[in-house]
Amino acid sequence: MSVPYLINSAAGHIPASERIPVIARPFVSERAKKTLDLVERFVEEECIPADAVFAQQLNQKGGDTVSRFDAHPQVIEDLKTKARKLGLWNMFLPKNHFKEGAGFSNLEYGLMAEYLGKSGVASEATNCAAPDTGNMEVFAKYGTEEQKQKWLGPLLNGEIRSAFLMTEPQVASSDATNIELDMRRDGDYYVLNGQKWWSSGAGDRRCKIYIVMGKSDPNNPNPYKQQSVILVPADTPGLTIERMLSVIGFDDAPHGHGHISFNNVRVHKSNMILGEGRGFEVVQGRLGPGRIHHAMRSVGAAERALEYFLARMNDPAKKPFGKLLAEHGIMLERVARSRIEIDAARLAVLNAAIKIDQSNAKDALKEIAEVKVQVPNMLLDVLDRAIQAYGGAGVSQDTPLANMWASGRTMRIVDGPDEVHMLQLGRNENKRGPALLKRIAAQKEKTKELLRQYGLEPRDPLALRRVSGGQSKL
DSSP states (O other): OOOOOOOTTTOOOGGGGGGGGGGGGGGOOOHHHHHHHHHHIIIIIIIIIHHHHHHHHTTTSSSSSHHHOOOOOHHHHHHHHHHHHOSOTTOOOTTTTHHHHHSOHHHHHHHHHHHHTTTHHHHHHHOOTHHHHHHHHHHHHHHHHHHHIIIIIITTTTTTTEEEEEEOTTTOSGGGGGGEEEEEEEEEEEEEEHHHHHHHHTTTTTTEEEEEEEEEEETTTSSSGSEEEEEEEHHHHHHHEEEEEEEETOOOOOOOEEEHHHHEEEEEEEBBSSTTTTTTHHHHHHHHHHHHHHHHHHHHHHHHHHHHHHHHTOTTTGGGGSSSSSGGGHHHHHHHHHHHHHHHHHHHHHHHHHHHHSSSSGGGGHHHHHHHHHHHHHHHHHHHHHHHHHHHGGTTTTSSSSHHHHHHHTTTTSSSSSSHHHHHHHHHHHHHHHHHHHHHHHHHHHHHHHHHHHOOOOOOOOOOOOOOEEEEEE
């Protein structure tokens, strides 16, 4: 890497390892700290400058949809080569659950994911990009040896990509019991019919395997036993990528988000994950850690937005009303709010990661749900302030802020919308209500006992008892 140092503070360069929040430091190994510093430099010096190159190479053979989704920018392969030489590869698989990864904890990778979130190409360059990360966890956690050999190995090597197909356009997919892609047994095969959309990664020509959720037992009285998850090779007859979906105008080529139809797609029974009727188990096991990855990448995006904000505030070429933006008090207040919100969100995500490391994702459902709601909203607020500082440039292609806002806005929907997590949090929190009602009543009774013990009468501290106009005659 060419740049010998990075300036990230008024004092010069403070390495990423020295900026780890104090509360998290006891859980971070020396090896992870060294890797974190490498990740920071790789992202800042290699990946962020390469973002614009990636965007231009997408259009080298034409700017139409087919050309963009057939493209594979060379810069990403060059970055992958550099990343592997630096040892920055597959950092996401946590050491306490998987043997296939780089040996870091959820917390340690979370710190690294923050920096990956500052660049559009950094996650793929280190083979830590969604949806492959979650899909690799499915293979590593639930796959048979045959499935691992056929799909996990090439994914870990960055040779192929994958997609996760769950959401459907014709039902309210935020309630996964509604998922209805027909999955019927026919001898040694399952026959699949229906459609999926927001199939992230499906547009990429390198995407070779789909992990698909469908309804295999619609008559099961338990709605959480009706669905199954099965592997569908992307070249299986009967599959059609009908179109790609835009994200507030951005196509996210070449991986994108596909709308896919299934027309009598036949898949062998050996492709079933875990077994028939265990779809919810697979999906929940996949989504927990992935939400942490998304959250920390979003924290990194917020940091980059704040950096752009601060750069604009101190640009001597642009002085509204004869002053730098930094000399306008309202902007300083917005910077302060952004700093507070980013730091608070980071601590919340790291706390969730530590909880997963010390137990598992199921035991950290509350913490995961909290950050799933908190972090995207924080990111959007910080981005909005940065965009406002840039004015027209902020919503144009001249800064990355508009694209970052579009991606950030989707985070309030993907992996379960805010409302689902809020409902879950509210219900679980409300379970304490009856017990708290009894506790408060018991404390009031104890207060009465203490008053009697000390010879006192219950008295309102603001009692006035002022009588106006004398005694009433009635």
